[in-house]
């Protein structure tokens with residue numbers, strides 16, 4: 165916005181440059197390999213996402229980059245500063261907010277707690293109070309200004325954490341599941357704030373981890389899918405989704421199909437046709453329709469199918485193209501679902517109707533099964 | 538500081554965005570701090586960390602019970618015993634002084650040493666280590682905040698005890714008394730800072746050790762009787778525990794001319810001992826912090842597992 169940045173001094177410095185980073189935790193029966201040869205580069209100005217199931221190593225990577233943990237092997241740097249040796253420099257230009265963070269002191273009021281943290285970044289006494297009030301307005305905690313920190317709700321608490329994270333105008337902002345446990349509107353507000361903050365100055369970089377596929381899909385310029393300490397794929401959301409789907413997938417709702425889906429599967433250009441369990445959409449009532457998932461070589465193959473349906477005396481009630489989701493990508497790459505992480509239903513719903521997702525996951529699974537046959 | 542003001546002046550017309558606070562041209566520039574800025578940040582961090590302690594003094598009334606009433610009751614028990622034994626009258630004064638000093642010791646043990654263990658659970662340790670100030674500033678802030686808080690409490694115990702039990706002090710060397718008291722505080726809180734760093738690494742074990750050690754330390758420190766009466770143990774305590782030395786010196790100075798302290802080191806000698814302790818403890822804390830930060834990052838001791 166108001167800042168006209170001169171180009172970065174050393175254009176070469178990547179915001180994040182991790183090379184073959186490994187991390188092993190000492191643990192009781194066996195050591196735990198949390199990271200296993202992570203190679204990752206993030207350019208200044210990117211919003212980069214790490215997507216992976218529980219225990220994938222996302223937080224571990226963030227703790228290494230934020231100088232809290234040493235890598236067991238490999239090297240990493242943040243804006244050219246080595247995470248092992250140049251911790252002071254990194255700490256001056258970054259900040260971090262984690263979901264469920266309880267930092268600070270419960271007996272302090274919101275304002276007081278932020279002021280305390282402002283002192284850790286060297287703001288002057290009165291300057292600190294001014295900045296704190298500005299950030300309170302920014303995150304929308306005006307009404308909780310003098311409320312005790314221990315009495316904040318989860319959403320208010322996370323706003324407080326965000327305000328803390330912005331105190332020092334970081335160049336790189338690490339967000340570890342920042343919307344964890346937030347309701348739809350609070351999560352959306354958080355995302356909007358994050359994006360607006362980043363857009364204000366070119367070069368501001370964000371590393372975000374999330375379980376919410378839709379969140380990562382919507383926000384990130386690029387992302388890495390991580391599992392068991394390894395990066396399985398890196399790319400833009402579109403690139404990754406493109407990978408799983410070279411074919412066209414349609415969901416077809418028919419009033420009847422007397423001769424079964426087999427009749428459709430034999431048509432030219434049709435890779436597979438399968439009947440799908442109907443939508444248990446209570447609102448629709450008990451409509452007697454048949455849902456078919458069609459996998460075609462390309463969109464052009466749809467024409468013959470539609471003509472053939474007329475010959476079969478079946479009428480199309482609805483036709484919908486299925487877009488692959490990041491979850492499909494995940495399932496394909498990891499070979500298992502994200503099931504226990506399907507918090508999307510509770511939380512990520514503000515992004516894109518979570519209801520449009522169900523068919524996709526099973527479609528890819530079936531597809532994979534079909535291919536291996 | 539100046540950066541923000543400067544930028545506001547450079548673009549007076551444009552409303553400053555809360556998203557852009559201290560504009561820097563590049564991360565490299567933002568990471569380059571003058572020694573002055575480093576120093577200022579550390580000094581402000583000390584104040585920042587002392588702040589919640591002072592707020593706590595106002596907001597948490599439970600300390601009245603733990604840090605005033607309990608020491609006062611213990612003190613009273615000893616007062617009655619000494620009276621029954623018809624001990625020399627200074628003994629009552631010794632005990633009241635000891636009771637007042639307990640406030641400092643408890644504060645150092647529970648709110649300095651064990652504090653970082655608790656801070657880690659809260660995730661505060663992570664926030665301290667990801668901020669640009671030195672951890673030494675945090676320890677100093679904890680110490681100074683705790684010290685002010687405890688001085689207030691100790692003052693109350695001393696005042697009440699003196700009035701209730703009619704203690705008569707006789708002080709000849711006020712400046713030395715004040716000096717010894719200040720040195721006692723620096724040595725004691727220096728010890729607290731050193732122990733706090735060990736807590737980062739040893740957490741739970743250190744916590745147990747503190748609990749086990751609390752009573753014996755009270756005993757050998759001679760909170761409720763002159764430490765010199767313990768002979769060799771007393772001498773050992775004088776050599777290592779600031780509480781023992783400080784108390785002995787303060788008793789000698791607050792009851793000038795009394796022979797009942799049984800002290801074998803002069804208050805001046807004890808003041809020197811306290812200076813040495815301050816230097817050793819704070820120096821060790823600094824040294825340990827440097828080693829411990831590395832070790833802790835290696836062993837994952839700074840991080841809180843949330844998942």
Ligand SMILES: Nc1ncnc2c1ncn2[C@@H]1O[C@H](COP(=O)(O)OP(=O)(O)OP(=O)(O)O)[C@@H](O)[C@H]1O
Pocket residue numbers: 189190191196197198216217218219220221222223224225837840842844
């Ligand atoms: N401090 C620790 N000590 C021992 N093992 C740990 C520690 N922290 C994490 N681990 C283990 O390392 C692995 C990676 O954990 P990490 O927290 O990095 O995963 P994550 O991707 O952030 O998971 P989540 O989505 O649940 O937050 C897990 O197996 C975890 O149990």
Ligand SMILES: [Mg+2]
Pocket residue numbers: 222223224340844
């Ligand atoms: Mg995590």
